[in-house]
Amino acid sequence: MEKGLISTFFDIIQSLATAVVVLVYIIYSYFEAFWRLLRPKPAKSLAGEIILVTGSGNGIGREICLQLANSGAKIVCWDIHKGNNDALVKSLRKLGAFAYGYMVDVSDRSTVECFADKVRKEVGEVTIIINNAGVAPCQEFLKCNPQLVEHVFKVNVLSHFWILQEFLPNMIECSKGHVVTMCSFAGLKATRNMVPYNGSKAAIHGYLESLKSEIRHHPKKPDIKFTTVYPSAVNTRLFKGLCCRFRFPYFTPVLEPEYVARHLLNGLKREIEYVYCPPHIPLYLFLENLIPNKARGAVTDFLMPLFEPISTTSNKSQLDSHCTSSSL
Numbered sequence: 001m002e003k004g005l006i007s008t009f010f011d012i013i014q015s016l017a018t019a020v021v022v023l024v025y026i027i028y029s030y031f032e033a034f035w036r037l038l039r040p041k042p043a044k045s046l047a048g049e050i051i052l053v054t055g056s057g058n059g060i061g062r063e064i065c066l067q068l069a070n071s072g073a074k075i076v077c078w079d080i081h082k083g084n085n086d087a088l089v090k091s092l093r094k095l096g097a098f099a100y101g102y103m104v105d106v107s108d109r110s111t112v113e114c115f116a117d118k119v120r121k122e123v124g125e126v127t128i129i130i131n132n133a134g135v136a137p138c139q140e141f142l143k144c145n146p147q148l149v150e151h152v153f154k155v156n157v158l159s160h161f162w163i164l165q166e167f168l169p170n171m172i173e174c175s176k177g178h179v180v181t182m183c184s185f186a187g188l189k190a191t192r193n194m195v196p197y198n199g200s201k202a203a204i205h206g207y208l209e210s211l212k213s214e215i216r217h218h219p220k221k222p223d224i225k226f227t228t229v230y231p232s233a234v235n236t237r238l239f240k241g242l243c244c245r246f247r248f249p250y251f252t253p254v255l256e257p258e259y260v261a262r263h264l265l266n267g268l269k270r271e272i273e274y275v276y277c278p279p280h281i282p283l284y285l286f287l288e289n290l291i292p293n294k295a296r297g298a299v300t301d302f303l304m305p306l307f308e309p310i311s312t313t314s315n316k317s318q319l320d321s322h323c324t325s326s327s328l
Contacts, residue, residue, distance in 0.1 A: 041270045041271060041272075042270070043269035043270055044269050044270070044271070045071075045072070046072060046073040046128070046268075047071065047072030048073065049073040049074070049127045050073065050074045050076065050123055050124050050125065050126050050127050050128070051068060051073045051074065051075055051126070051128040051129075052076045052078065052119070052130065052163070052167070053065055053075065053076065053078065053132060054104075054106050054130065054131055054132050054133035054159070054163070055078075055079060055106075055132040055133030055134060055182075056079045056085060056088060056132070057077075057079035057080075057081045057083075057084030057087075057088060058079075058084055058236065058237050059234070059236030059237060059257050060132055060236060060257045061130075061132040061133070062257070063257040063258050063261035064132065064261045064264060065077055065088055066088075066091070066261075067262060067265055069095040069097040069099075070097070071097075073098070073128075074098040074099075074100065074123055074124070075098065075100070076100050077089055077092075077099060077100065077101045077102070078104040078106060078133070080103065080104065080105050080106070081103075082103040085101045086101055089101035100119070100122065100123050102115050102118065102119070106155065107151065107155045107158065107159055112159065112163055113162070113166060116166035116167065125167070125170045125174075126167045126170075127176060127177055127178070128177065128178045128179075128180065128268070129163060129164070129178070129179050130180040130181075130182075130268075131159070131160050131163060131179070131180070131181045131182060133156075134182065134200075135151065135155045135197075136152075136194070136197045137197065138193050138194055138197075138307050139193060139309065140193060141195040148196070149196045153196070153199075153203070156197070156200035156201065156203075157200050157203045160204065160207070161207075164179065171222065171224050172218065172220055172224065173220075174222075175220060175222040175223050175224075176222075176223060176224070177222070177224045177225070178224070178225040178227065178268060178271070179224065179225070179226050179227070180228075180229070180264060180267070180268050181226075181227070182231075182264070183204045183205055183208075183228050183230050184230060184231060185232045185276075185281055186198045186202075187201030187204055187230065188230060188285060189284075189285065189288075189304065190202075192307075193306075193308055193309075194307055204228075208226065208228055211226075225271045226273060227264070227267040227268055227271070227273060227274075227275060228273070228274055228275070229260070229263070229267065229275045229277065230276050230277065231255055231260045231276075231277040232252045232253065232254075232255060232277065232281070233252060233253070233254045233255065233305060234254070234255045235254050235257065243307070243308045243309070244305055244306070245305060245306045245308075246305045247302065247303065247305075248303060251284075251303060252278075252303075252304065253278060255277055255278070263277050
Protein backbone atom coordinates (compact mmCIF):
# COMPACT_ATOMS: atom_id res chain seq x y z
CA MET A 1 0.00 0.00 0.00
CA GLU A 2 2.78 2.37 0.99
CA LYS A 3 4.76 1.50 -2.16
CA GLY A 4 1.67 2.20 -4.24
CA LEU A 5 1.27 5.65 -2.69
CA ILE A 6 4.94 6.46 -3.27
CA SER A 7 4.69 5.30 -6.88
CA THR A 8 1.56 7.42 -7.43
CA PHE A 9 3.27 10.42 -5.85
CA PHE A 10 6.29 10.12 -8.15
CA ASP A 11 3.99 9.68 -11.17
CA ILE A 12 2.23 12.92 -10.26
CA ILE A 13 5.55 14.75 -9.82
CA GLN A 14 6.78 13.40 -13.15
CA SER A 15 3.57 14.47 -14.91
CA LEU A 16 3.80 17.96 -13.41
CA ALA A 17 7.44 18.28 -14.45
CA THR A 18 6.54 17.19 -17.99
CA ALA A 19 3.68 19.69 -18.07
CA VAL A 20 6.07 22.49 -17.06
CA VAL A 21 8.52 21.49 -19.81
CA VAL A 22 5.70 21.45 -22.38
CA LEU A 23 4.47 24.86 -21.19
CA VAL A 24 7.96 26.35 -21.49
CA TYR A 25 8.26 24.86 -24.97
CA ILE A 26 4.91 26.39 -25.99
CA ILE A 27 6.02 29.82 -24.77
CA TYR A 28 9.33 29.43 -26.61
CA SER A 29 7.46 28.42 -29.78
CA TYR A 30 5.30 31.56 -29.58
CA PHE A 31 8.40 33.75 -29.34
CA GLU A 32 10.05 31.88 -32.21
CA ALA A 33 6.93 32.23 -34.41
CA PHE A 34 6.79 35.96 -33.68
CA TRP A 35 10.49 36.30 -34.46
CA ARG A 36 10.00 34.48 -37.77
CA LEU A 37 7.30 36.99 -38.69
CA LEU A 38 9.87 39.74 -38.28
CA ARG A 39 12.80 37.79 -39.74
CA PRO A 40 11.79 34.89 -42.00
CA LYS A 41 14.06 31.87 -42.13
CA PRO A 42 16.69 32.22 -44.89
CA ALA A 43 15.86 30.33 -48.08
CA LYS A 44 17.89 27.16 -48.49
CA SER A 45 19.62 26.25 -51.73
CA LEU A 46 18.10 23.45 -53.80
CA ALA A 47 21.26 22.88 -55.84
CA GLY A 48 22.09 19.19 -56.09
CA GLU A 49 18.68 18.05 -54.83
CA ILE A 50 16.64 15.48 -56.75
CA ILE A 51 13.07 16.75 -56.78
CA LEU A 52 10.12 14.59 -57.83
CA VAL A 53 7.06 16.55 -59.00
CA THR A 54 3.84 14.65 -59.72
CA GLY A 55 1.17 16.11 -61.99
CA SER A 56 3.92 18.08 -63.72
CA GLY A 57 2.35 18.36 -67.16
CA ASN A 58 -0.22 21.06 -66.40
CA GLY A 59 -1.31 23.77 -63.98
CA ILE A 60 0.47 24.17 -60.68
CA GLY A 61 2.80 21.23 -61.27
CA ARG A 62 4.06 22.72 -64.51
CA GLU A 63 4.64 26.09 -62.86
CA ILE A 64 6.53 24.45 -59.99
CA CYS A 65 8.89 22.80 -62.47
CA LEU A 66 9.41 25.99 -64.47
CA GLN A 67 10.19 27.97 -61.32
CA LEU A 68 12.69 25.25 -60.32
CA ALA A 69 14.49 25.50 -63.66
CA ASN A 70 17.34 27.69 -62.41
CA SER A 71 17.59 26.09 -58.94
CA GLY A 72 20.41 23.69 -59.80
CA ALA A 73 18.24 20.73 -58.78
CA LYS A 74 17.47 17.66 -60.87
CA ILE A 75 13.75 17.78 -61.67
CA VAL A 76 11.92 14.47 -62.09
CA CYS A 77 8.59 15.09 -63.83
CA TRP A 78 5.82 12.50 -63.43
CA ASP A 79 2.58 12.91 -65.34
CA ILE A 80 0.04 10.62 -66.96
CA HIS A 81 -0.13 12.84 -70.08
CA LYS A 82 3.02 12.08 -72.07
CA GLY A 83 2.70 14.89 -74.62
CA ASN A 84 2.37 17.67 -72.06
CA ASN A 85 5.12 16.21 -69.90
CA ASP A 86 7.55 15.79 -72.79
CA ALA A 87 6.92 19.39 -73.86
CA LEU A 88 7.63 20.56 -70.31
CA VAL A 89 10.87 18.59 -70.07
CA LYS A 90 11.98 20.03 -73.41
CA SER A 91 11.26 23.57 -72.16
CA LEU A 92 13.12 22.93 -68.91
CA ARG A 93 16.19 21.66 -70.72
CA LYS A 94 16.17 24.73 -72.96
CA LEU A 95 16.28 26.78 -69.77
CA GLY A 96 19.36 24.84 -68.68
CA ALA A 97 17.63 22.62 -66.13
CA PHE A 98 18.40 18.98 -65.40
CA ALA A 99 14.98 17.53 -66.24
CA TYR A 100 13.75 13.95 -66.58
CA GLY A 101 10.26 13.04 -67.76
CA TYR A 102 8.29 9.86 -67.11
CA MET A 103 4.72 8.95 -68.05
CA VAL A 104 3.39 7.61 -64.76
CA ASP A 105 -0.10 6.75 -63.54
CA VAL A 106 0.43 7.53 -59.86
CA SER A 107 -2.86 5.87 -58.92
CA ASP A 108 -1.40 2.46 -59.80
CA ARG A 109 0.90 1.06 -57.11
CA SER A 110 2.84 -1.32 -59.36
CA THR A 111 3.50 1.51 -61.84
CA VAL A 112 4.78 3.76 -59.05
CA GLU A 113 7.08 0.98 -57.81
CA CYS A 114 8.41 0.36 -61.34
CA PHE A 115 9.17 4.01 -62.09
CA ALA A 116 10.59 4.64 -58.62
CA ASP A 117 13.21 1.98 -59.40
CA LYS A 118 13.78 3.55 -62.80
CA VAL A 119 14.34 6.99 -61.25
CA ARG A 120 16.77 5.57 -58.70
CA LYS A 121 18.81 3.94 -61.49
CA GLU A 122 18.70 6.80 -63.99
CA VAL A 123 18.71 9.89 -61.76
CA GLY A 124 19.44 8.91 -58.15
CA GLU A 125 17.65 8.87 -54.82
CA VAL A 126 14.84 11.41 -54.58
CA THR A 127 15.51 13.92 -51.78
CA ILE A 128 12.43 16.13 -52.19
CA ILE A 129 8.92 14.93 -53.06
CA ILE A 130 6.25 17.33 -54.30
CA ASN A 131 2.96 15.40 -54.35
CA ASN A 132 0.82 17.58 -56.58
CA ALA A 133 -1.19 15.28 -58.88
CA GLY A 134 -4.94 15.40 -58.35
CA VAL A 135 -8.42 15.11 -59.85
CA ALA A 136 -11.54 17.03 -58.85
CA PRO A 137 -14.95 15.85 -60.07
CA CYS A 138 -17.97 17.97 -59.24
CA GLN A 139 -21.29 16.21 -58.72
CA GLU A 140 -23.98 15.65 -56.14
CA PHE A 141 -22.91 12.88 -53.78
CA LEU A 142 -25.76 10.47 -54.56
CA LYS A 143 -25.07 10.81 -58.28
CA CYS A 144 -21.36 10.00 -57.96
CA ASN A 145 -20.23 6.97 -59.92
CA PRO A 146 -18.53 4.46 -57.54
CA GLN A 147 -15.63 3.96 -59.95
CA LEU A 148 -15.10 7.72 -60.08
CA VAL A 149 -15.04 7.96 -56.28
CA GLU A 150 -12.42 5.20 -56.14
CA HIS A 151 -10.37 6.97 -58.81
CA VAL A 152 -10.41 10.24 -56.85
CA PHE A 153 -9.02 8.56 -53.75
CA LYS A 154 -6.48 6.53 -55.73
CA VAL A 155 -5.06 9.66 -57.39
CA ASN A 156 -5.48 12.18 -54.58
CA VAL A 157 -4.61 10.00 -51.57
CA LEU A 158 -3.33 6.49 -52.24
CA SER A 159 -0.75 7.72 -54.74
CA HIS A 160 0.91 9.59 -51.86
CA PHE A 161 1.13 6.37 -49.88
CA TRP A 162 2.79 4.46 -52.73
CA ILE A 163 5.24 7.27 -53.48
CA LEU A 164 6.20 7.83 -49.85
CA GLN A 165 6.65 4.10 -49.24
CA GLU A 166 9.14 4.08 -52.11
CA PHE A 167 11.23 7.13 -51.23
CA LEU A 168 10.72 7.78 -47.51
CA PRO A 169 12.87 4.84 -46.28
CA ASN A 170 16.00 6.31 -47.89
CA MET A 171 15.18 9.74 -46.48
CA ILE A 172 14.97 8.20 -43.01
CA GLU A 173 18.22 6.29 -43.54
CA CYS A 174 20.03 9.44 -44.70
CA SER A 175 18.23 11.65 -42.14
CA LYS A 176 17.53 14.12 -44.91
CA GLY A 177 14.50 14.89 -47.03
CA HIS A 178 11.51 17.12 -47.59
CA VAL A 179 7.93 16.12 -48.37
CA VAL A 180 5.81 18.85 -49.95
CA THR A 181 2.11 18.12 -50.39
CA MET A 182 -0.56 19.96 -52.33
CA CYS A 183 -3.62 19.79 -50.11
CA SER A 184 -6.42 22.35 -50.38
CA PHE A 185 -8.56 24.77 -48.42
CA ALA A 186 -11.20 22.15 -49.26
CA GLY A 187 -9.39 19.76 -46.91
CA LEU A 188 -10.16 22.13 -44.03
CA LYS A 189 -13.45 23.66 -45.15
CA ALA A 190 -15.87 21.71 -47.33
CA THR A 191 -18.18 22.89 -50.10
CA ARG A 192 -21.14 21.04 -51.54
CA ASN A 193 -21.10 19.09 -54.81
CA MET A 194 -17.46 18.17 -54.08
CA VAL A 195 -17.82 15.32 -51.57
CA PRO A 196 -15.18 12.92 -53.01
CA TYR A 197 -12.71 15.76 -53.59
CA ASN A 198 -13.24 17.32 -50.16
CA GLY A 199 -13.01 13.90 -48.54
CA SER A 200 -9.74 13.12 -50.32
CA LYS A 201 -8.17 16.44 -49.31
CA ALA A 202 -9.27 15.98 -45.69
CA ALA A 203 -7.65 12.53 -45.84
CA ILE A 204 -4.40 14.12 -47.03
CA HIS A 205 -4.41 16.53 -44.10
CA GLY A 206 -5.09 13.68 -41.66
CA TYR A 207 -2.53 11.19 -42.92
CA LEU A 208 0.21 13.83 -42.97
CA GLU A 209 -0.38 14.80 -39.34
CA SER A 210 -0.16 11.12 -38.38
CA LEU A 211 2.95 10.53 -40.51
CA LYS A 212 4.71 13.55 -39.02
CA SER A 213 4.03 12.16 -35.56
CA GLU A 214 5.58 8.82 -36.56
CA ILE A 215 8.66 10.53 -37.98
CA ARG A 216 8.98 12.63 -34.84
CA HIS A 217 9.03 9.48 -32.69
CA HIS A 218 11.19 7.40 -35.02
CA PRO A 219 14.25 5.90 -33.25
CA LYS A 220 16.61 7.50 -35.79
CA LYS A 221 15.07 10.97 -35.29
CA PRO A 222 15.47 11.74 -39.01
CA ASP A 223 15.64 15.37 -40.09
CA ILE A 224 12.78 15.19 -42.59
CA LYS A 225 10.81 18.36 -43.26
CA PHE A 226 7.15 18.60 -44.25
CA THR A 227 5.37 21.40 -46.07
CA THR A 228 1.63 21.24 -46.75
CA VAL A 229 -0.02 23.77 -49.06
CA TYR A 230 -3.67 24.84 -48.74
CA PRO A 231 -4.78 26.93 -51.73
CA SER A 232 -8.29 28.16 -52.38
CA ALA A 233 -9.61 28.13 -55.97
CA VAL A 234 -6.88 27.97 -58.61
CA ASN A 235 -7.28 28.76 -62.30
CA THR A 236 -6.25 25.37 -63.73
CA ARG A 237 -7.65 22.73 -66.06
CA LEU A 238 -8.54 20.58 -63.05
CA PHE A 239 -11.96 22.19 -62.78
CA LYS A 240 -12.80 22.74 -66.44
CA GLY A 241 -16.51 22.54 -67.05
CA LEU A 242 -17.42 23.89 -63.62
CA CYS A 243 -19.34 26.99 -62.67
CA CYS A 244 -17.68 28.62 -59.68
CA ARG A 245 -19.83 31.37 -58.18
CA PHE A 246 -18.43 33.79 -55.61
CA ARG A 247 -20.31 36.24 -53.44
CA PHE A 248 -17.04 37.76 -52.24
CA PRO A 249 -14.29 37.07 -54.82
CA TYR A 250 -11.71 38.95 -52.75
CA PHE A 251 -12.34 36.61 -49.79
CA THR A 252 -11.70 33.38 -51.71
CA PRO A 253 -10.05 34.67 -54.88
CA VAL A 254 -9.28 32.58 -57.93
CA LEU A 255 -5.52 32.20 -57.74
CA GLU A 256 -3.15 31.76 -60.66
CA PRO A 257 -0.93 28.64 -60.78
CA GLU A 258 2.19 30.84 -60.82
CA TYR A 259 1.15 32.40 -57.50
CA VAL A 260 0.54 29.05 -55.79
CA ALA A 261 3.76 27.55 -57.18
CA ARG A 262 5.75 30.55 -55.95
CA HIS A 263 4.34 30.26 -52.43
CA LEU A 264 4.85 26.49 -52.41
CA LEU A 265 8.51 26.86 -53.34
CA ASN A 266 8.95 29.62 -50.78
CA GLY A 267 7.58 27.19 -48.19
CA LEU A 268 9.97 24.51 -49.41
CA LYS A 269 13.04 26.75 -49.34
CA ARG A 270 12.22 28.29 -45.95
CA GLU A 271 10.95 24.99 -44.48
CA ILE A 272 7.53 26.40 -43.61
CA GLU A 273 5.24 23.63 -42.36
CA TYR A 274 1.90 25.09 -43.49
CA VAL A 275 1.44 27.37 -46.50
CA TYR A 276 -1.95 29.02 -47.01
CA CYS A 277 -3.03 30.69 -50.26
CA PRO A 278 -4.42 33.27 -49.64
CA PRO A 279 -2.72 33.88 -46.27
CA HIS A 280 -5.94 34.81 -44.41
CA ILE A 281 -7.29 31.21 -44.44
CA PRO A 282 -6.14 30.47 -40.83
CA LEU A 283 -7.87 33.65 -39.60
CA TYR A 284 -11.12 32.55 -41.24
CA LEU A 285 -10.89 29.08 -39.65
CA PHE A 286 -10.14 30.61 -36.24
CA LEU A 287 -13.10 32.99 -36.44
CA GLU A 288 -15.37 30.20 -37.65
CA ASN A 289 -14.60 28.21 -34.51
CA LEU A 290 -16.01 31.09 -32.46
CA ILE A 291 -19.38 30.77 -34.20
CA PRO A 292 -22.01 28.39 -32.75
CA ASN A 293 -22.28 25.15 -34.72
CA LYS A 294 -25.88 25.87 -35.65
CA ALA A 295 -24.89 29.09 -37.44
CA ARG A 296 -21.85 27.76 -39.29
CA GLY A 297 -23.87 26.45 -42.21
CA ALA A 298 -25.38 29.89 -42.78
CA VAL A 299 -21.94 31.51 -42.62
CA THR A 300 -20.55 28.95 -45.08
CA ASP A 301 -23.41 29.56 -47.52
CA PHE A 302 -22.85 33.31 -47.22
CA LEU A 303 -19.07 33.36 -47.67
CA MET A 304 -17.92 30.25 -49.49
CA PRO A 305 -18.00 29.74 -53.27
CA LEU A 306 -20.47 27.37 -54.89
CA PHE A 307 -19.24 24.82 -57.41
CA GLU A 308 -21.63 23.33 -59.96
CA PRO A 309 -21.21 21.48 -63.25
CA ILE A 310 -22.01 24.00 -65.99
CA SER A 311 -24.31 21.48 -67.65
CA THR A 312 -26.64 21.50 -64.63
CA THR A 313 -27.10 25.26 -64.46
CA SER A 314 -30.53 26.44 -65.51
CA ASN A 315 -29.48 29.56 -67.34
CA LYS A 316 -26.01 29.00 -68.75
CA SER A 317 -25.75 32.31 -70.59
CA GLN A 318 -26.62 34.22 -67.44
CA LEU A 319 -24.14 32.26 -65.34
CA ASP A 320 -21.21 32.42 -67.74
CA SER A 321 -20.18 35.83 -66.45
CA HIS A 322 -19.86 34.35 -62.95
CA CYS A 323 -18.15 31.10 -63.94
CA THR A 324 -14.46 30.48 -63.64
CA SER A 325 -12.33 27.46 -64.45
CA SER A 326 -10.77 26.75 -61.09
CA SER A 327 -9.37 24.25 -58.64
CA LEU A 328 -10.21 24.37 -54.96
